[in-house]
Amino acid sequence: MDQKEILKFCLENGLLLDKDVLNLLSETNDLESVKLIIKKIRGDSQKKVITKTLFEKNKGEIEKVISSFPIENQKKLKIKLGLSIEISKETSIIEEEIDPVRAENKNHLGVKVLSKTPPLGKKYVMADFVTHFKNRFKDMRAILQDRSELKNLVSINKITSSSQGISVIGIVSDKKVTKNKNILLEIEDLTGKINVLVNQNKEELFEKAQDIALDAIIGFRCVGNREILFANEIVFPDTGITERKKSPVEEYALFVSDIQIGSKICMEDNFSKFIEYLNGDVADTPEIEKIKYLFLVGDVVEGVGIFPQQERELKIRDLEGQFSKLAELLGKIREDITIIISPGNHDGVRLAEPQPLLDEKYAWPIYNLKNVIITSNPALVNIGAKTGFDGFNVLLYHGFSYPYYADTVPKFIEHGDAMNNPVIIMEYLLKHRHLAPTHASSQQIPYEEDGLMIKIDPDIFVSGHTHKMDMSYYNNILVMSAATWEKQNKFQERMGNRPDFCKVPMLNLKTREVKILDFEDLPEEEKEQVTLEVSK
Known part of the structure; x- marks a missing residue:
């Protein structure tokens, strides 16, 4: 919204606005609602200057004003004005609207989220770390x-x-x-x-x-x-399952990561071709009717302020704009495909792990998509359960800890190229039954229950972060690293990373066959036409 319109209204009514309040109100893109809120604050306070402090003191009254608006407008306004967390404790409006897409243990289009969503942060003291490690020890000892x-x-x-x-x-x-x-x-x-x-x-x-x-x-x-x-x-505590499950029904699951929407070097046109394929707009693709699950394993947007001078590399310079563009793209995918999204370190959530759900203040366009389930990072998700078949447990972890192990584990140092072969790091962590066993390997929050410990052996373990497509089996667990949709950047080139672009593993849940779909702009004769029966 043009700030001049708000200022004009204030001047006409003999009011002055603090710059912070002006910026906040202009984000709502709803001038009539802003006028009502300003009138309410002025009427209750009898002040001629509306400061940030005055705005904060009147949040309760602002909430009452917003509650009189149509329900479909309430959530967006509360999020924009920073009211959603506070209000959700007192009312159920936001929770009721979000429940269909993110509630734990809700069976939605054949998907069930088994992991817990990490709580919001608090101030942690040394005693919290002691409790955290004691509980991790007890849980791991029970297995060993x-x-x-x-x-x-x-x-x-x-x-x-x-x-x-x-x-x-x-x-x-x-x-x-x-x-x-x-x-x-x-x-x-x-x-x-x-x-x-x-x-x-x-x-x-x-x-x-x-x-x-x-x-x-x-x-x-x-x-x-x-x-x-x-x-x-x-x-080692180790992980592993006795058999490689096969579904009684032929369905497909696809795995994507690191789309990086908002980056100048995001390969958005290629991603659009992928969407066209999903929607049946590509000839001779009868299998698309059986595609039921699409996993997006973190870094779905490029983010803001991730590294110094990142703004020079951004096509879309704000998080909300990036998520809006992502929602526009995902909204084109047919609704009988369930899209499961877990966050990564670029997605506007805290860096400390476990990472919570995408922040609805910025990602609300994603929450509005009917066929999207949003999880934490890491997350354990069950798909494909049928009568008499308990489905597949899919462990999602973006992979922020991987560079630490590539740089510190002797065999990876000797290997010299572990970040371009990420499944060897993933197998290493499965062996330890923990996604970041060394406390220094990632920023970790000392919850009482360790959300990075692998308590349930997965059928499938999927990551991103490295921008490499890689695959193996480890003790019958399918281990998979997803490719990227962003061109190689200068940092990756300097570090020797060799990304794989626009490749999508498609897993047949009935046969366990993995086919690699390739949407990179290469001549057909140069594209990899790969069908894998992964074994190890």
Whole structure:
């Protein structure tokens, strides 16, 4: 809305507006509503200058004014004026409107969100971190203590002066190489600390020890005493399933990430071609009727203020505008395809993980789409459940922690190109049963329950962030990294990242066949025509 119209109204009524209030009101794009709000504040306060403080003091009265508007206008105005969070505690208007697309455990078009949405932040103190790690330890110990390899399991404070053939479970608080080239681990449980030595002469064991992440919770079969233990076996909490499920019905799930709407180098035309394909506007594509699920695994928009001078690289310079454009594109997709969106670090949510749902203040156009389900990051989603078939559990994690492990895990450093082969990092984290086991690997919020721990073994694990399309099986779990829809930027070029563009894995839930759809602008003879029966 043109701010001049608001100022003209204020001058006609002998009022002055604080600049912050003017900016806030102009975002609503509804002059008549703004006039009513200004009149209400003026009438109640008898002030001639409406400041931000006065506006805040009158939020309750503003809410009453907005509540008299048509319901379809209320939500948008409340969001624009920063009222939605406050009001949602007292009324159910916003929750009722959002419930069809984002409520936990709501079965919507064959999709069920199994993970919890992380709560809003608060001020955290050291005690919160202690509780967080204690609970993580208890949950991981409950999994490890059932492993047959860990016989004669004892707590650290129960280790005697000559313990033979015992097992312990501990969180790895320190890891170093001794002067004799052995690995010395300091581990702790709820009862105490102890050192565990892994001899370099035990090559297979030593290789396992090199893989251990700091802060990981690991089981050890050892000999030794209360001064030091010598490892004979290392047991990771690990993940895995007994079989590769197949649906009784032929349906397809597609996986997309890093669309980066709003970037000058976003390949929007290519994404539009993908949408045309989904809608049946491409010849000889009978399979499209069986496409039922489309996953967007983070960085759906380019964001604002993500890195210095980013504004130079933006085609759309505000978050709301970026989400509006995304909604315009997604709104063209036929409504019998369910779109599941989880956020990434570009999407206007906090960087600290677990990340909450997309912020409705900016992403409200997405919330208005009927066939969209919005989740947190990470998230566990069930799709394809039928009578007599429990469906597929899909673990979504954008992948913000991956660069840390590419740069710190010895085998990835030796590999030298882990970020261009992201499934090896994803398998590493599945082995640890945690998406960011080392606290320093990502910004983490110390909730009582660790939202980054993998408590339920998924059938499918999907990520983005690296802009690479990669795929494998790990203990029968389909591991998949999605491609990007943004051209290579200067940072990626400098870091040696080689993105894959406009490629979409399409998983047949009945046969487990994966076909790669390619929407990159290349001559047909240069395009990859790939159908995969992924195996490992």
